[in-house]
Amino acid sequence: MQQLKNASKLKHIVLTSHPIRPVSKPPRIHWGEINPRKRGAIVGTLTTAAHRNVIGTHSGSYSVYRALAVASGALHPNHRADLTNTFPVVPIGPHPSWGNPDRIVSLDPFGAIVDEVYADLYKQGYDIRPTIAITKAHINLPEIQDAIAKGRLAVDGKILKDGGSLVVTKVAIEPVWHLPGLAKRLDVSENELRRALFQQTGGMFPELVTHPDLQVFLPPIGGMTVYIIGDVEAITDPHRELAVRVHDECNGSDVFGSDICTCRPYLAHGLEVCTETAQAGGAGVFVYLRKEGRALGEVTKFLVYNARKRQEGGDRADAYFNRTECVAGVPDMRFQELMPDVLHWLGITQIDRFVSMSDMKYNAIVNSGIKIIHRIPIPDELIPADAMVEIAAKQAAGYYTEKTVPNLVTLGKIKGRSLSD
Amino acid sequence: MQQLKNASKLKHIVLTSHPIRPVSKPPRIHWGEINPRKRGAIVGTLTTAAHRNVIGTHSGSYSVYRALAVASGALHPNHRADLTNTFPVVPIGPHPSWGNPDRIVSLDPFGAIVDEVYADLYKQGYDIRPTIAITKAHINLPEIQDAIAKGRLAVDGKILKDGGSLVVTKVAIEPVWHLPGLAKRLDVSENELRRALFQQTGGMFPELVTHPDLQVFLPPIGGMTVYIIGDVEAITDPHRELAVRVHDECNGSDVFGSDICTCRPYLAHGLEVCTETAQAGGAGVFVYLRKEGRALGEVTKFLVYNARKRQEGGDRADAYFNRTECVAGVPDMRFQELMPDVLHWLGITQIDRFVSMSDMKYNAIVNSGIKIIHRIPIPDELIPADAMVEIAAKQAAGYYTEKTVPNLVTLGKIKGRSLSD
Numbered sequence: 001m002q003q004l005k006n007a008s009k010l011k012h013i014v015l016t017s018h019p020i021r022p023v024s025k026p027p028r029i030h031w032g033e034i035n036p037r038k039r040g041a042i043v044g045t046l047t048t049a050a051h052r053n054v055i056g057t058h059s060g061s062y063s064v065y066r067a068l069a070v071a072s073g074a075l076h077p078n079h080r081a082d083l084t085n086t087f088p089v090v091p092i093g094p095h096p097s098w099g100n101p102d103r104i105v106s107l108d109p110f111g112a113i114v115d116e117v118y119a120d121l122y123k124q125g126y127d128i129r130p131t132i133a134i135t136k137a138h139i140n141l142p143e144i145q146d147a148i149a150k151g152r153l154a155v156d157g158k159i160l161k162d163g164g165s166l167v168v169t170k171v172a173i174e175p176v177w178h179l180p181g182l183a184k185r186l187d188v189s190e191n192e193l194r195r196a197l198f199q200q201t202g203g204m205f206p207e208l209v210t211h212p213d214l215q216v217f218l219p220p221i222g223g224m225t226v227y228i229i230g231d232v233e234a235i236t237d238p239h240r241e242l243a244v245r246v247h248d249e250c251n252g253s254d255v256f257g258s259d260i261c262t263c264r265p266y267l268a269h270g271l272e273v274c275t276e277t278a279q280a281g282g283a284g285v286f287v288y289l290r291k292e293g294r295a296l297g298e299v300t301k302f303l304v305y306n307a308r309k310r311q312e313g314g315d316r317a318d319a320y321f322n323r324t325e326c327v328a329g330v331p332d333m334r335f336q337e338l339m340p341d342v343l344h345w346l347g348i349t350q351i352d353r354f355v356s357m358s359d360m361k362y363n364a365i366v367n368s369g370i371k372i373i374h375r376i377p378i379p380d381e382l383i384p385a386d387a388m389v390e391i392a393a394k395q396a397a398g399y400y401t402e403k404t405v406p407n408l409v410t411l412g413k414i415k416g417r418s419l420s421d
Numbered sequence: 422m423q424q425l426k427n428a429s430k431l432k433h434i435v436l437t438s439h440p441i442r443p444v445s446k447p448p449r450i451h452w453g454e455i456n457p458r459k460r461g462a463i464v465g466t467l468t469t470a471a472h473r474n475v476i477g478t479h480s481g482s483y484s485v486y487r488a489l490a491v492a493s494g495a496l497h498p499n500h501r502a503d504l505t506n507t508f509p510v511v512p513i514g515p516h517p518s519w520g521n522p523d524r525i526v527s528l529d530p531f532g533a534i535v536d537e538v539y540a541d542l543y544k545q546g547y548d549i550r551p552t553i554a555i556t557k558a559h560i561n562l563p564e565i566q567d568a569i570a571k572g573r574l575a576v577d578g579k580i581l582k583d584g585g586s587l588v589v590t591k592v593a594i595e596p597v598w599h600l601p602g603l604a605k606r607l608d609v610s611e612n613e614l615r616r617a618l619f620q621q622t623g624g625m626f627p628e629l630v631t632h633p634d635l636q637v638f639l640p641p642i643g644g645m646t647v648y649i650i651g652d653v654e655a656i657t658d659p660h661r662e663l664a665v666r667v668h669d670e671c672n673g674s675d676v677f678g679s680d681i682c683t684c685r686p687y688l689a690h691g692l693e694v695c696t697e698t699a700q701a702g703g704a705g706v707f708v709y710l711r712k713e714g715r716a717l718g719e720v721t722k723f724l725v726y727n728a729r730k731r732q733e734g735g736d737r738a739d740a741y742f743n744r745t746e747c748v749a750g751v752p753d754m755r756f757q758e759l760m761p762d763v764l765h766w767l768g769i770t771q772i773d774r775f776v777s778m779s780d781m782k783y784n785a786i787v788n789s790g791i792k793i794i795h796r797i798p799i800p801d802e803l804i805p806a807d808a809m810v811e812i813a814a815k816q817a818a819g820y821y822t823e824k825t826v827p828n829l830v831t832l833g834k835i836k837g838r839s840l841s842d
Contacts, residue, residue, distance in 0.1 A: 046621055057623035061482045061642040064622060065716040065754040071617035072607045072756075079750030085731035086724035086748060089840050133723035136840050138807065140678040142563030165680065170673070172719035186493045196492035200467055201485060202478035204625055204641065220625065220641045221482040225672060225719060251646060251709065252591070255675045255688070257561040259586065267676070288672070295486040298593035298646060302554035303507035310506035327507060329500035333486045335493075386559065419510050419557050 026053035027121065029216055031178045032101025034094060036110040036117040042176060044218050045127035047078045055207045056218035058129045060174050063220060080127045083115040088134035090169055090232050095347030103368070105181030106338045107131070107173050109345055131174040131218075138165040139227070143268035144275070152272065159230060159278050166275060171226040173342065177217040185337050222249075222290025224342060229271070229286070230278025236347040241282035243376075244348070245270030245355035246339055246365075248291045251298065259384035260305065260416070262391055266378045270355040273376055277353060287342055295333040296324070303327050306419070308389075315416030318408060320393030336360045340368035359398040375400045389416040447474035448542065450637055452599045453522025455515060457531045457538040463597060465639050466548035468499045476628045477639035479550045481595050484641060501548045504536040509555035511590055511653050516768030524789070526602030527759045528552070528594050528644075530766055552595040552639075559586040560648070564689035565696070573693065580651060580699050587696060592647040594763065598638040606758050643670075643711025645763060650692070650707070651699025657768040662703030664797075665769070666691030666776040667760055667786075669712045672719065680805035681726065681837070683812060687799045691776040694797060698774060708763055716754040717745070724748050727840070729810075736837030739829060741814030757781045761789035780819040796821045810837040 026043055033039035044057045057063045069075035098109040110117055111132035118128050138161070145164035147153040153160060160166055183190040190212075197217070198208040207214055234240040247254075247270060253263035267286075274284020293301030307323040308315045321331040339361065343351075350371040354362065357377050366372055377400060383391055392414045395401045406414070447464055454460035465478045478484045490496035519530040531538055532552035539549050559582070566585035568574040574581060581587055604611040611633075618638070619629040628635055655661040668675075668691060674684035695705020714722030728744040729736045742752040760782065764772075771792040775783065778798045787793055798821060804812055813835045816822045827835070 044623065046623060052623075055623070056625070057621075059718045059721065062713070062716055062718040062721075062754070063625075064618070064640050064642045065712070065756065067618045067621035068607065068614075068756055069751055069754050070621045071609050071614045073609070075750045075754075077617075077621065081724075081749070082747040083724070084747065085728040087727065089727060130720060130724060133720045133727070135723040135726045137673065137679045137681060137726075138838070139673075140680055140805075142567070142678075146563070170723065172723045174718070174720050186489065188492050188494070193489075193492045196498075197485070197488045200478075200488035200491045200498065201641070202465065202467060202473070202476070202626075202639070203628065204477070204484075205623075206627060207624065218623070219485050220622070221485045222643070223719070227677065252558065252560075255709070256558075256648065257563075258558045259561055260558065288676070291486070292483070295483055297480040297483040297595070298644070299551060299554045299595050300480065300483075302556040302591065302593045303502075303504070303551060305556045305558075306508065306510060306554070307506040326503040326505065328502070329496045330490055333483070333490050333496075335486065335489055384561075417559070 024048075024050045026051050027126075029053055031181065031215065032099060034096075034099030036113070039110065041114060041118040041121055041126065041128050042108050042111075042131070042216060042218075043126060043128055045080075045129070047080060047127050048125070051126050053214065054216040054218050055205050055211065055214050056220065058131065058174065058218060060218075060223055061220045081129055083130070086130070086133070087115065088112050089136050090134060092134060092171070092232060093345065093347060095236070095345070097344035097347065101178070101181055102184060103344045104341045105178045105185055106175055106341045107345060108176040111173065111176065112171075131176050132171060134169065134171045137168050137170050139168055140165045141268060141271065144271060147272050153275055154279075156279055160275060166229060166271070169228040169232055171228070172223065173226065174223040175219050175221055177219055179215050179217055182338070186335070224287055224289045226342060226346070227271075227274075227286040227288070228283065229274045230283035232283070234278070234281070234283035235285060236349070238350065241277050241280065241352040242348065242350065243274045243277035243282065243284040243353040243355060244287070244343070244351045245274065245285075246287045246289065246343075246361055248289050248294070248334060251292060252301075259386045260390070262378055262383055262387045265382035265384070266355070269378055269382055273353055273355045282352070285343075285346060285348070287339075289334075289339065291334050294324070294331070295335070296328045300324075300328050309416065309419040313415075314418055315389050316412060317389045317392040317396070317406065317414035318411035320389055321397065332360070334360070336364035340365050340370060343370055344368065357394070357400040359400065362400065377401060386417045388414050445469075445471045447472050448547075450474055452602065452636065453520060455517075455520030457534070460531065462535065462539040462542055462547065462549050463529050463532075463552070463637055463639075464547060464549055466501075466550070468501060468548050469546070472547050474635065475637040475639055476626050476632065476635050477641065479552065479595065479639060481639075481644055482641045502550055504551070507551070507554070508536065509533050510557045511555060513555060513592070513653060514766065514768060516657070516766070518765035518768065522599070522602055523605060524765045525762045526599045526606055527596055527762045528766060529597040532594065532597065533592075552597050554593045556591055558589050558591050560589055561586045562689060562692065565692060568693050574696055575700075577700055581696060587650060587692070590649040590653055592649070593644065594647065595644040596640050596642055598640055600636050600638055603759070607756070645711060646709045647763060647767070648692075648695075648707040648709070649704065650695045651704035653704070655699070655702070655704035656706060657770075659771065662698050662701065662773040663769065663771065664695045664698035664703065664705040664774040664776060665708075665764070665772045666695065666706075667708045667710065667764075667782055669710050669715070669755060672713060673722075680807045681811070683799055683804055683808045686803035686805070687776070690799055690803055694774055694776045703773070706764075706767060706769070708760075710760065712755050715745070715752075716756070717749050721745075721749050730837065730840045734836075735839055736810050737833060738810045738813040738817070738827065738835035739832035741810055742818065753781070755781070757785035761786050761791060764791060765789065778815070778821040780821060783821065798822055807838045809835050
């Protein structure tokens with residue numbers, strides 16, 4: 001341990017705001033090339049600075065914990081991942097979208113197969129790490145068991161097993177941002193984007209402004225997980241139906257079942273629709289995106305809950321978005337414009353059943369060139385009483401509904417529980 | 422929108438690796454002072470650089486999304502939070518631990534009441550933001566409904582309502598790190614810690630090494646959520662029992678019910694024990710920490726799953742930790758040493774029922790000066806078949822069990838499902 005403790009002392013500090021002189025060449029990145037050899041490997045290693053061709057490093061936020069592990073001597077700073085047997089359990093892609101630099105800008109399409117396509121570089125000592133991992137799992141949710149008990153779903157022994165276990169392929173994806181593409185997507189200049197990313201994070205990564213040559217950024221944020229139900233090939237087969245839900249994290253409801261919103265009920269419903277669709281010969285894709293509280297974080301979310309419940313007249317659908325704007329400055333920070341990337345990575349061109357009422361998600365997907373046939377609202381019986389404020393406010397603001405959109409008078413009448421109840 | 426779009430252009434770039442000359446004074450921080458006025462406000466604002474007294478900024482990782490909101494013109498860079506009606510629904514603290522600079526090093530004890538205790542600074546134009554938010558909620562989990570149906574829990578109308586809703590006080594907490602205290606806790610020099618945090622994140626925040634005068638760091642990582650069941654006052658009352666579970670995030674199990682581990686079953690069991698204890702006149706504290714996959718992240722976790730399932734002899738309890746070490750370099754990066762801070766923030770000095778088998782968590786808590794009376798292992802019937810590999814490997818490595826610790830021969834026999842099943 002003591003030996004390891006001293007290991008980090010051996011390296012002198014290189015301030016990244018000053019140019020680094022490479023002693024050996026980092027791979028060049030040609031974003032949007034469909035041939036991974038021509039595209040070039042993404043190298044976010046910390047062992048050999050000269051090999052790096054990105055801003056930031058791997059594992060998103062968890063790089064901070066990695067730093068603690070090195071500081072405390074638990075981890076050798078030169079540790080290089082042994083990737084034996086870690087390769088994907090099923091192949092995904094390549095798809096034509098992988099060769100379009102504008103179609104995917106926030107993840108590395110080759111992230112799951114780096115040890116295969118860059119094997120020679122790895123042998124040369126480059127520390128190249130997967131940003132995508134593909135595995136299989138059995139998942140078991142009480143709501144799916146309930147759907148079986150109530151006869152809405154039937155055990156088939158292959159997709160849905162005895163006891164309610166659902167067989168899934170699951171994919172974890174870390175963010176990899178191509179800054180020129182991201183800027184284009186958000187309709188700002190790359191310079192403005194880089195400056196804001198630097199200034200508005202309190203000065204994170206000076207390279208954002210000092211190194212325009214580094215075009216790829218591994219941001220310290222959460223990524224996403226994809227749950228695929230049914231055959232992976234069915235996702236891109238035009239003759240087989242596809243159900244999709246893109247779900248933004250809401251820990252309070254997803255894990256703990258808080259009744260102020262519809263997140264967990266819609267999550268369960270989404271998985272049910274995905275299962276049905278897979279059982280009918282198609283596939284279901286459920287994407288879980290780490291964007292807690294509309295990407296404002298949970299502290300802001302709870303502050304807003306208090307402000308909503310305490311405002312004059314109590315928690316009201318007609319004032320639902322106002323309180324978030326007062327506290328956070330915007331009602332939402334999720335940037336759905338980036339979300340379709342994962343669908344393009346999967347090769348999706350048409351969604352038959354889109355399990356979401358969100359107009360922001362719908363527009364982002366359709367504007368990115370994917371066709372949506374049906375939109376599936378959450379069934380009324382799944383909406384908790386206290387979540388009527390949220391759902392009515394969202395319907396009035398443009399959420400998809402098959403019913404009458406609530407007007408201002410109706411909205412003013414829809415109230416939530418007070419804090420003292 | 423266009424006006425907002427140009428707002429960020431007006432500010433010229435200040436590279437934070439060079440000293441900033443303040444035009445007005447940032448508050449001085451005296452970490453560990455029990456008087457918040459003497460302790461000084463934590464100012465992580467981005468509107469007035471001269472007011473800042475920290476490295477980094479608020480909202481953890483979500484500051485990156487905030488930067489996108491400013492870049493895209495959706496958010497004015499000078500937005501200051503309107504905190505009207507956001508104050509805590511119940512007071513927590515102050516407790517004697519708040520005045521001990523070594524007892525709490527990873528959160529701001531005054532984080533929930535900044536608009537109260539620093540009201541004058543706020544009026545002077547300082548943009549001070551809460552790092553803690555305290556609200557109330559009703560949560561409803563299928564497992565709690567099941568416990569009621571099976572007669573293990575009874576509806577009392579106050580803590581546990583008809584339909585299985587549990588009334589909770591919940592607290593969201595963002596990380597606020599006092600670097601000298603953190604270094605002491607991890608038993609490294611502050612310089613080593615700062616250097617590792619800078620180097621091992623790919624050069625995040627040069628101020629870590631150029632500004633030793635800035636001792637507080639708001640790291641871009643996830644925080645935690647505390648669910649309190651029963652009276653908040655019962656937590657610190659020596660005559661009332663306290664149940665505690667500290668639960669590290671595992672999205673695959675917590676949300677989706679993956680059967681490869683015991684996370685969700687133990688989570689549900691923890692909430693059940695907390696509810697029982699509260700109903701008997703005590704309180705339950707459930708802490709949810711955002712440390713996915715032992716703080717290695719989900720990509721690493723899935724890579725390890727593949728390597729475990731594919732190794733010679735299949736997924737085996739006797740090789741459980743090895744595969745994580747090969748991929749990540751360490752079996753675990755959670756740094757339980759920091760976890761007890763939240764318990765001290767709550768004023769806890771004794772835990773009557775500790776719902777965890779983890780020796781790392783137990784040792785961290787006991788070494789921090791909190792007494793633990795009983796340890797509650799997960800009931801056997803809640804362990805999924807495929808999770809036997811995990812639980813046996815952990816028992817052999819020191820996890821608390823009331824049964825015989827599995828030996829090497831037994832461990833070698835405990836196998837999990839293969840990837841093709």
